[in-house]
Amino acid sequence: GKPEEALGYLEKARKGGENLAEIYSAMAQIYLEGRHYSEAAKAYRDLLAVDPDNAAAEFNLALCYEALGSYPEACAAFQAVIRNAPDLIDAYLGLATAYTKRGEFAQAQAAYQAYLKTHPDSFPAQFGLGVSFHLAKQHDKAIEAYKKALHLETNSEEALANLAAVYTEIQDFKSALSFYDRLVTAKPDSWTAHEGLAYAGFRMERYQEACGHYEAVVKLNPQSFEGWYNLGATRQKLGRLQDAASAYREAGRLKPDAVEPHINLAIALEQTDSETDAVAEYQYALRLDPRSVTALYNLALICEKRSREAEAADCYQRLLGEKPDFLDARFRLALVLHKANDWQRAAPVYEQCLKEKPDWAEAWLNLGIVYLKMEKRAEAQRAFSRCLELTPDDPEALLGLATVHVQAQNLDEARKLYRRLVELKPNHPEILFNAGLLEQRANNHRSAVQLYTQAISHKTEFAEAYLNLAIAQQGLGDEAEASKAFEKAIRLKPELARGYFALVTPGSPSVQ
Template structure:
């Protein structure tokens, strides 16, 4: 709001107030205008100008109170209403600002300042479509209003409207080539389109103009990482980390990004820096454990997961990762305990159930492994891995009829690998179903014509059936590859560790 000149310039107090205001001495000008208002309780101009001084001093609540008092005696004062609306906007009360502006909309035409203030209030209330309409109305008479264009860019970014953001960013940058609002908008558009090369150019321009902008550095890192420039990306992420005051919160975001860049040492240092500020930050401790795990420091990673679990024993992810590490270290019993804790907390977690079964299997407890694979199948009937596990256990227990049924179930579930058909053929052969064994070996060979073990075993079955000419033909084909006859059924991928989380 601007100063309103007194119609009567004779009063020394008013002249002094106006001079003080012009010099920027707003506190002195405030006292002088209040003195003038005290001499005449109906002096609208003195009160309004005192409110302007309060606004310049950032004392928005006091300014609003004074303008409210002014409106009690002058309810239709445009200056008081406009000033009150501005105060409410600064006080983050856009609803009250709209109420103050409502009388001004009765004028024809609507004052431009009132329309802009209303658009800002609507924007703060997230009534974006109405705000856009008001801003566009302003642009019909002020097409080069940088402030309006910047606010439209902000709405476009807040609502992820790429065409809107691009349109007004391009208009704004044509007026102000170094407009940070326009550059941010263009960078956002490029990121939405996944044009990371262009995004990195805009973000690079932004950090040159505003080198302390943490978000710009972070977005630059993302753009460089996804446009396959990991070293430059890591530098950008580290700069974002350096600028952030809240190191722990920043590290929780930046360390995983550094990890994606392959900068594991930097990611570790980033986590440790954050944890030195907030030792009890469990999410960050989990990030550090993951970084250590990826760097190959399995034992330190396991210790880190154990520390997390001491503070947060219900952390299922920590139990799961600890189990995976112990299983990889060939410690199946400790792994079993970790996976058992994960399953106790999340009984239907498929990957944890599968790894729990695998831990039992590797510890030599086949019946226990069978129990957990069975539970996985009960809860997830369509799980190929669970059925494979049961089939593998059945084979080790020499329950070939059961294993054969399970292999048939795998086929029904859509597993059509050459290895599965080969295993099924072996099982059929062992249970005396040789004609069916021939059919399954041929299914395997249809998928992999150079599957030498299938060729050799097919020859053996054909010979046993008295079809020696066919047997010699397939053996001749097998002779062109290094192979040996397979006389035991091999479980299909039943020993895989499932290290993904769900």
């Protein structure tokens, strides 16, 4: 029980030069028992220098190398044992372990299989073989080996956990659940079992079960950041948003520099209509990671919702600096610039979107509207026309193209487009009214009367429609009906009377 004194006496004896093999063997054994592996390895090397055929010393030297993480030296030593003492079969186990640690899985498997030829009921060898297949991503062989190991030790926590993990990796969550269930039955307080059951349940959308197991995970290990974070995500899936927020806050407390809990907390707060608190969490997340794409995007969306276009644009621009290929963010940047009436900046952003996605009808439509606002009629016409090639019955694109033609005094083209619009939106009073105006400009008074009448049927107090109906009826020579329509117009909007009398001077009636 006094290893230091023993080593002192052995050192004196070594200097005497007698019985060196016995002295080195004793010294190595003392160091090995005290887990002083470096000193033990030196003693075994000294022993082998005077007794090179000592297989036990070579074997123990290999064990020391393995304990020190010197796996190449361990492999060489175990191989020497196998060459010199084939009956020392445990060397195959040590060699297999060393190869596994080195990532040389094929050699490890060969060593395990060599051992299993003489020891087919060895659980460590069968389990180790499973591990080597598992690490090599040879999932089918790993499953077979782990099942054989479980046949030898039915309730082995390691084998059950590893087999379930293989099934999880190949996304066979049903099988994973069955083995995690066996594990939790054998060991009810197994953190590994509850964590595995929770994850597999989550992936199978069995959120209630997953939630219960994540609650067990954090009960077993209250300091588990992943446990609290995943508990928050599961509660969020169940719509338990306040409870989810509590879990995310605990995850954030355990790992203050983690961005994800603050982002998910912000999302949960948004879902409970706590937008102000959500904004604060997104901003905190961005202080932790100014490059967080999710935080920037979600914060930009809230700013859009609040009509804070400048702040939204800033978020989108920062986001695109991090992820230039995020096309939806680029489109939304164009949209907020558009809403802010910043046509000059919006147009090139829409154009850039369309370089990436030429068949994006909505982008063509919005680009057309922007160019129309900028009074660039040729560019607007190009954009609206392209939108209509992609979506021939898009009413907004038809309306935009019709507006271009009206501004260019191409009234025949505008009238054709409005006829299509009336077919698409026969109950839209403003479209019916404008279609009537164009027919009236072309002296198609009967068509105009029909369109104004339809507009009034959908908007009964449409004063301007009554007024223009009166003028169209005058054009048809129906003064009695025109008078009724006019009276209705001025009852609804008396200020129209002055304009009417100014317009109906001798000659052709004008359209208001």
